[in-house]
Amino acid sequence: MNLKHLFYFWKTARSGGVVKAGEALHVTPQTISGQIRLLEDSLDTQLFARDGRALELTPAGRLAMEYADEMFSLSAELEQALRHYPKGRPxxxxxxxxxxxxxxxxxxxxxxxxxxxxxxxxxxxxxxxxxxxxxxxxxxxxxxxxxxxxxxxxxxxxxxxxxxESGLSFVAARSLLGGQVPAFPACMGELPTLLPGEDSAIRRKFEDWLDRKRLRPRIVGEFDDTALMTAFGCAGVGAFVVPTAIELETLAAGDLIVLGRAEEVRIExxxxxxxxxxxxxxxxxxxxxxxxxxxxxxxxxxxxxxxxxxxxxx
Known part of the structure; x- marks a missing residue:
């Protein structure tokens, strides 16, 4: 079996067609089709079912893909391992x-x-x-x-x-609290709150925690950058949440206190x-x-x- 033919088959199946595979490999679709045809002929097995221009894997094609995925994944691992093998340079x-x-x-x-x-x-x-x-x-x-x-x-x-992994710590500037010592976790439904960006796992875990506690804080800001959110928090704009693992360095950023912690909520x-x-x-x-x-x-x-x-x- 010619591994180059197999690679063209694998790339076509992953790309969704010979045109996209050709673009990725910088060869013509005709070349891709020819290589796949040679592979099918050598195996005496049809790997793609053709419906007009669309290609679908046959049962044999799906089996071939499972093996090809393993083979080319190991090939990539080998390349990485050898590329970074010590050669006397950084x-x-x-x-x-x-x-x-x-x-x-x-x-x-x-x-x-x-x-x-x-x-x-x-x-x-x-x-x-x-x-x-x-x-x-x-x-x-x-x-x-x-x-x-x-x-x-x-x-x-x-x-x-x-x-x-880390738990969550809830932090606020002393200036935001007006000299009062708020009760936790109820205070998280009363204080203005800063949220991490929507792609953050902390955001999702924090919102789930608020739902379980039936708390509905007033959201005054959302930040993709944790450092920027901390700067606004230090200015007393709102309470915010950080991983407990970086709690001490967060407190060092300003006159902040920890309102409470939720160690049962794990950020991985x-x-x-x-x-x-x-x-x-x-x-x-x-x-x-x-x-x-x-x-x-x-x-x-x-x-x-x-x-x-x-x-x-x-």
């Missing part, structure tokens, strides 16, 4: 960070990849998760850091590697890669360091109050 590490991940969390997760004893050139991109996964699929990125696993709506063959963070088995040295360093937990990686992440009263920075 390793290039290309990572995408979902814009929904707080930058301080991203820093904690990525910091172990930078080892002065083993020079690494880190190239970091921040974007929407779906766009980053597209870049990952075509091997323009080695890794994607996200606050959720691969969405079911994204057709990318990749693997989720869970790195760590993932490394997403095309590798089923992690081989890139930088990714292995990140994975190994994450086993200690996000709090240990940054020195924060107080655990204590679970829906308790307010507390200040210590």
């Amino acid at each position: 390793v290039e590490f290309r990572v995408g960070v979902s814009d929904a991940v707080p930058k301080s969390i991203a820093y904690r997760l990525l910091r172990p990849a930078v080892d002065p004893a083993d020079p690494v050139r880190i190239i970091c991109r921040e974007w929407r998760l779906d766009r980053l996964l597209t870049e990952l699929a075509i091997h323009k990125l080695d890794l994607v850091i996200a606050d959720s696993p691969i969405p079911p709506s994204v057709d990318v063959r990749a693997y989720n590697h869970r790195l760590g 963070y993932y490394a997403i890669s095309v590798e089923r088995r992690l081989t890139h040295p930088c990714v292995l360093a990140i994975s190994d360091a994450a086993k200690s937990g996000l709090a240990a990686m940054g020195g924060g992440g107080v655990v204590g109050i679970q829906e308790g009263g307010p507390t200040g920075a210590t």
Whole structure:
């Protein structure tokens, strides 16, 4: 069996037709069709059922796709492993960070990849998760850091590697409270509130928590950037929520207090890669360091109050 013919078949099935496959591979549709025909002839098996211009996989074609997916996924893993095999020069590490991940969390997760004893050139991109996964699929990125696993709506063959998790802390400026010590969690239905961006897992978990508590706060702002939301929070515009793992550094940003915590609400963070088995040295360093937990990686992440009263920075 000619693997080049198989690759053209696989690309056509994944692209949805010979025209799109030809565009992706920079060859003519006639070339693609010819290669697939040669594959079918060599196997004496029809892989596509043709209905006019439309192509549909036959049962044999679906079976061939299962094997081809495995073969070309392993091929991509081999390429990545060999590309980053030590060659006496700095390793290039290309990572995408979902814009929904707080930058301080991203820093904690990525910091172990930078080892002065083993020079690494880190190239970091921040974007929407779906766009980053597209870049990952075509091997323009080695890794994607996200606050959720691969969405079911994204057709990318990749693997989720869970790195760590954190509870939620509810924070407000003292100036917003008017000298009063509010009761938690009821205060979250009374105070003006700042929300993370709609793509954030924190936003979804926070809204679910509000629904369970039957709280309806007045929303005064929405922010994709956690640092900008914190700046507005420090100015007393509204109360806001952050991962407990970065609670202490958030408190250090201004005259803020913790209204309460919900440790039962877990925000999870993932490394997403095309590798089923992690081989890139930088990714292995990140994975190994994450086993200690996000709090240990940054020195924060107080655990204590679970829906308790307010507390200040210590």
